[in-house]
Amino acid sequence: MFGTLVARSIPRSKRAPSQWTFNTRFPSAGRGAPNAGGGTEGAWKAAKNRSNLKSKVASKLSGLALPASRRLARLGVGVVDSPSKQRLDRKNTNSSQTQTQTKTTKPVKPTRATSSLSSSIGRRSGMAMAAGAVAATAAAKAASKHRRQVEAEREAAQEKYDQKFSMAALPQTTPSLIKAIQAATFADMSLLPPLLNALHSVFGSDVRPTPVQALAIPASMSLTSSNTRALLVGAETGGGKTLAYLIPMIHRLKSQEIEHAKLALDNPEDVIDAVVSGSENSVTPQLISSSKLRRLRRPRAVVLVPSRDLVSQVTQVAKSLCTHHTDLRLTVLGIHARHAHADRLAAKLATVPIDILVTTPHELVKHLEKGTLALSKLTEVVVDESDTLFDESNLPDIEVIQKAVATHRPVEDATETSKDSSTASVTPLTTYISATFPVRMTTLIGLAHPPEQGGYTQIATPKLHRPSSGLKQLFLPVTSSTTKPNLLLDVLKRSAQSGEKRVIVFVNNRDTGTWVCDFLRGKKVVSDGGGGVFLASGQMDGRMRDVVLGLFKEGGGEGLSRTEEGLLDAAMVAGTANDGIVAGSGGKEGDKIPWKDRIAILVATDVASRGVDTTAADHVILYDFPRSSIEYLHRVGRTARNGGKGRATSLLTKRDRRVADEIEKSVRYKNVLG
Structure with missing residues (x-):
């Protein structure tokens, strides 16, 4: 069905799209033709009334019956106004803009108060800008200073890390060195017969020296006749470093006893036989006990280790060579911080001369400060696990011990017995044992033993700084x-x-x-x-x-x-x-x-x-x-x-x-x- 557009009294040229309504009740017919549909006049009036009612309803929903391109006309979307309406709109817009500009650009006559206020505001804004610039400059300087400080701390931390963990350069391994290691035997090292027998008894008759023992024992025994009084030995873990310093130490201590026995009696052969054989001769115990070589509370050799477990381990190995065999009679004592029987330890220090003392640096410093131990008879020092003992936590105790060793007197005071010593003018031999050569450790050892005082000898096995081949x-x-x-x-x-x-x-x-x-x-x-x-x-x-x-x-x-x-x-x-x-x-x-x-x-x-x-x-x-x-x-x-x-x-x-x-x-x- 098609309907007709019913217009209001508004002229067609000025009628908006929303003012058009669609009437579907009647066919297209003029208003002045009441009988166009063939109906009576009453029917025509009734239809007109219904049409007016429909127009009222349609006016509420205006535009619903319009084409799709004009249904949003009321919102101004997609509708082009007539040229006259467009000209009118442009004229109204231009006049409103002109009035606005006139209002905003209208000059205001300045007064004294307004000029003073504006100058004050200007000064304040200038001061604020200057203060902001100063604050920004200060903040930039502070940030730059903080960056430099952080960078300096980072460089210091890196340098500290390098000193602690970086490895020193190692001596080159030569074919002659490898050949010497392979051909080495304990019998060719000029050891005392009792010491050689003890090695065969404890470790077996076919025992052979490990690479570190083949290099360190001859080098350590040659220090007695040279100006160099320090030896740095490096070897891989599990290479037998403990015996590498215990064997030459025991050899020297027993050799000193034999030399003092020769000087004490007119008949040295009998004394030598008695000392070596360990027989119960009435002269030999009196000779050794009355000798100036062995005194109470004054060990002849000190072994420094970093932990209590190493104290027990080294003491056990040393006793297996010196105590369990009568051919080598040396007193070995291990002291650590948590000693089970402190009263027994004090009694032993007061009654028995100590030949070899195994302890930690901190425990030795405590006994030196108390006066229960002195270093006036010290002839040999071993620093085992040197890379650990030269760390920051142990270094203060090591420095105290080095000072006490250099002066040959207790830390607190020099006693009369400490001055009376046959070895006071001799610098003790120092042996450093380590599985690694950190730069920090080698630097400190070089400072403790400068070249003008003989320096130190450095020995390293071919497998140092390398894991085991197995x-x-x-x-x-x-x-x-x-x-x-x-x-x-x-x-x-x-x-x-x-x-x-x-x-x-x-x-x-x-x-x-x-x-x-x-x-x-x-x-x-x-x-x-x-x-x-x-x-x-x-x-x-x-x-x-x-x-x-x-x-x-x-x-x-x-x-x-x-x-x-x-x-x-x-x-x-x-x-x-x-x-x-x-x-x-x-x-x-x-x-x-x-x-x-x-x-x-x-x-x-x-x-x-x-x-x-x-x-x-x-x-x-x-x-x-x-x-x-x-x-x-x-x-x-x-x-x-x-x-x-x-x-x-x-x-x-x-x-x-x-x-x-x-x-x-x-x-x-x-x-x-x-």
Whole structure:
């Protein structure tokens, strides 16, 4: 149906699109034709009324019946006005803009108040701008100063790191040096016969010197007849460095006794035979005790080590040569901070002359300050693990000891007995032993022994700063698909499958070690009848740590006392680790398994990485990666010792990549770590 557009009384030319309505009731017809549709006049009026009503409704919904292009005419979208309307709109717009400009640009007559106010505002704005410029300049200067300070601190930290961890240049390895190492024997070193017999008795008749022993023992014995009074020896971990300085030390101490015996009696041959043979001659004990060579509280040789564990270890090795064999009668004493029997120690110092004293630097300084020890009879000093003892924490004590050694008197006062010494005019021999040569250590040794005073001799084995040739090293990154604890479990599982019975897991601090121990015990990594999961840290009781390290190394639970059993129970998890270790502890299945066939895991901090003999370790896992190549060498050196084989696995996070990449590159190309 088509309808007609019904217009209002508005002229067509001025009618807006919204004023058009669409009527669908009637066909197209003029207003003056009432009978156009064939209807009557009444019908036509009724239809007109309905049309008016429809128009009212349509006026409310105006524009709904318009074409699509004009339905939004009321909003002014898509509709073009007539030219006359456009001209009118432009005229109105121009007049309004002109009036606005006239109002805004109308000049205002300035007054005295307004001019004063404007000048004040100008001055204030100028002062504010100047103050802002000054503040901006000051801020820029402060920022520049802060950047320079941060840069200086960064450079100082880098220099400190380089001094502590950078490696010194090593002497070149020559074919003649390698040939000398291969041809060396203890019999060719001019050792005293009792000392040679003790070596064969303790270590076997076919014992041969290791590379460090083949180089260090002849060099140390030649220091007696030269102006050089210091020796720096470097060798890889597990190379036998302890015997490298104990053997020449014992040789010199016994040789001094023989020389003093020659000067004391008219018949030196009898005295020499008595001293060497160790017979119970009535003359020899009186001669040695009354000699000026040995005095109470004045050791003849001092061995400095960084930890209590090394004190016990070195003391045990020295006693195996000097005490367990009557041919070499020397008194060896080990002192550390947590000595179990302080009263016995004081009584021994007051009644027995000490030949070899093994202690830590801090403990020696304490005894020197108390007056219980003096260095007036000192002829020899050994600084074992020198790279550790020349660190910031131990350096003050080392400097105090160096000063006391140089003056040959106690730290507090010089006593009458300290002045009366046959060795007061002789500079003691000093031997430095280390598995690494940091630049900081070599610099301090050079300052302590300048060239005008003879300097020092440096010896290094061909494998220094290199891991053992029998060590297999693996670097495992901790990816997003796993976590470090789960990766540790996987590594331990593979280690058990490959038949490795002794595993050391290194961490950087005690809290991490405690957590790892609890984690492994909770996962029951070591089943019933196994060796257990142990923890060793520097904060542990010394006796507990000795028991733990001893059991981890070689077992021996049958000889434990009740106190040691209690300490062991505190160090291990009950119900799993204790089964079968201690005789009589109730272990059923564990009693049938030999100790060597049990799996034992030692979670340790760096207290177990320096000098402690862990020959039994088959696998070393670095749960926390070390912060330098020096620490890495010490940790992985706990296995593959003395020419043996072992494995080292490192678990790497993102922050470990910088140091790990350098170490991994050196390992891959068999270069020197540094």
